[in-house]
Amino acid sequence: MKITKKKLKLNIKFRQQHLIEDFIVDFVCLSKQLIIEVDGKIHDSQKDEDEQRTEILESKGYKVIRFTNEEVLGDIESVVTKIQKELDARKVLPI
Numbered sequence: 001m002k003i004t005k006k007k008l009k010l011n012i013k014f015r016q017q018h019l020i021e022d023f024i025v026d027f028v029c030l031s032k033q034l035i036i037e038v039d040g041k042i043h044d045s046q047k048d049e050d051e052q053r054t055e056i057l058e059s060k061g062y063k064v065i066r067f068t069n070e071e072v073l074g075d076i077e078s079v080v081t082k083i084q085k086e087l088d089a090r091k092v093l094p095i
Helices: 041-045 047-059 069-074 076-089
Strands: 015-020 023-029 034-039 063-068
Touching (some): 047 063, 063 076, 069 076
Parallel strands (some): 034 063
Antiparallel strands (some): 015 023
């Protein structure tokens, strides 16, 4: 699934498929340490692994938020609103 910054309409830089620790995250805003994961059906069977991954990333100072493919495809406005709320709640860090 390809989601562009233009489509999201957020005025902050995100990197796509970025390596953090031993993980490739779907999207990350480094200046806000916000990771966005978009999960397909495979994640239904790997919840424990996803929780461990989230714990490791959050222990490094990142906030991880997850959305399903269905949420992104069916209600992108709500997804963008949730992302914007998280961005607004986080301080800008020097990168």
